[in-house]
Amino acid sequence: MRYSEMFLPTVREVPSDAEVISHQLMIRAGMIRKLTTGIYSVLPLGYRTVKKVEQIIREEMDGAGAQEVYLPAVQPAELWEESGRWKFYGKELLRFKDRHNRECCIGPTHEEVITDLVRNEVKTYRQLPRNLYQIQTKFRDEVRPRFGVMRCREFDMKDAYSFDADEKGADLSYEKMFKAYTRIFSRVGLNFRPVEADSGNIGGAYSHEFMVLADTGEDALAFCSACEYAANLEKAEIAKPAALQIDPSQFKALETIHTPNVRTIEEVSAFLGVTPQDIVKTLIFVADGKAVAVLIRGDEEVNEAKLRNFLGADAVELATDDIVLAATNSPKGFAGAIGIKADVYADYSLMNRVNVVMGANREDYHVKNANLGRDYGVKAFADLRIVKESDSCPRCGKPVRFARGIEVGHVFKLGTKYSKAMKATFLDRDGKEKFMIMGCYGIGVGRTVAAAIEQQHDAQGILWPMSIAPFHVIIIPVNVKDENIAKAGEELYRELEEAGLEVLLDDRDERAGVKFNDADLIGIPVRVTIGPKSLAAGNLEIRMRKTGEMKTIPVKEARAFIKDLVKGELKSLNDPNH
């Protein structure tokens, strides 16, 4: 491709509305332009990289036995009503009516469509397993799109769905996808890590997220400093402490104390001269419409995802003031477990605690020396809190560490959630009708591209891995008005294209500095400079974008040298053991 003919509008200044580096660089490098909030056009340079990522995904999905399909973006409401998600999906689902007044939506994901397709065609265990995937435009009407293509409303996603006859098969399908994802992100050249994850409202029992490690990542991860354990913070477990024998003789007498206008943990600990660890925080939540109380140590935070999973609820949120009043007979700030009108659950942090402070369920009063069994009861103890730096690994007990990551892929075991709701059944070998066991597997294509930039850039611009670089090589004839230089550039361009490389020839009549800066910005891995002095000596200069390493080589050897360079890098990225 000739630069002079390419639609490649680079920008010198940093766009004012771009927060993160990948967003800034994608705009500056002429990869994307914003159309409206959370919706972007992809320009030629950006699309070249997108297509490369898609190609890697296709090769690995096909290699893992999945088959590509192309499903509709617009979907009828009936399917969503069948799965029950028409009600639950909320405002993120973009809904509209067609001319016949039929309710429709633009697919934010495709479980319903694929389940409908497969239930109509697959009737027997002989047709299983199947794994179908597509690369489709999704629309999720995010509350707050941000960070460019990292969190936008319209985006391309690879989504795969597996259907199996039994659990064993489903496990195998999951494992195949897990391995394929590992290969995909390795080939894309990312530093990533699979972590255990909460499955959110897609549903299902078990899932892993593939996280690209980056400080700007939206997700917090906890991982073990010693073993392989890694999890999203919202999922990261805390081991159950051993229950000790508590001797009731150490229970002190329960006291009720006047604590006027003392509500928060800080206020209570200051007022009573105790530490936050001595206080029990009582939080009222509403789980699927029902009030529940959660007890937790004063210095800990409740993890709502854990609570939701523990209760098996679809939705959990902090209770409003009127619900708190109904459950505790007092305004916010004085809730406690004694006599509360709600089911009470306690976090593990409260196991074995005696003589604690908690709200008295009476305005301006707290109690001291409350004890489990004597003064209050709990329905169950559970792991309900957010992991902290001081916690230890739930598997091996060593210290946990934290990092931030960008979720680029997610694999789920769905089980029979959708096949049951939508009656996707088959006849098994024993002649019995059974529900298919499903899995679903997503990769955010644009987000993967953005994550690659987030992870690999410098002050000058992008540092593409060879496998997803929009071009392998950029040739810069320093002065196109110099006939010898221009000619040498054209010749090398032709030779390298013939050799099967993707080459951008910067044939613009621009000053060298402009060309160098653009080349650095758009991040082409190999730069070939053709200048008057070296050319007169029969040489060219080759510079590696990532390392800045420079080599002068004879023009005659250029073709073979550059070809080996590019093919060598591609090979090492594509080698799963690299």
Add this chain to the structure above:
RNA sequence: CGGGAUGUGGCCCAGCCUGGUAGGGCACUGCGUUCGGGACGCAGGAGUCGCGCGUUCGAAUCGCGCCAUCCCGACCA
């Protein structure tokens, strides 16, 4: 949905407080010089100052309303 900020040629921004003929840099067009890390000179083109209403002799500037965008929070595969 709550809090904050911003809207001025294609882009980045000044001007607004203290009302009086709309500016700079980048980009763009032409000519000349220059030519290995974002050149220089000269000459040009391009803006109903987000929209509406009001105050005023006069509004980018003051007031009210609306819209949009961005940031923080809530929320979120």
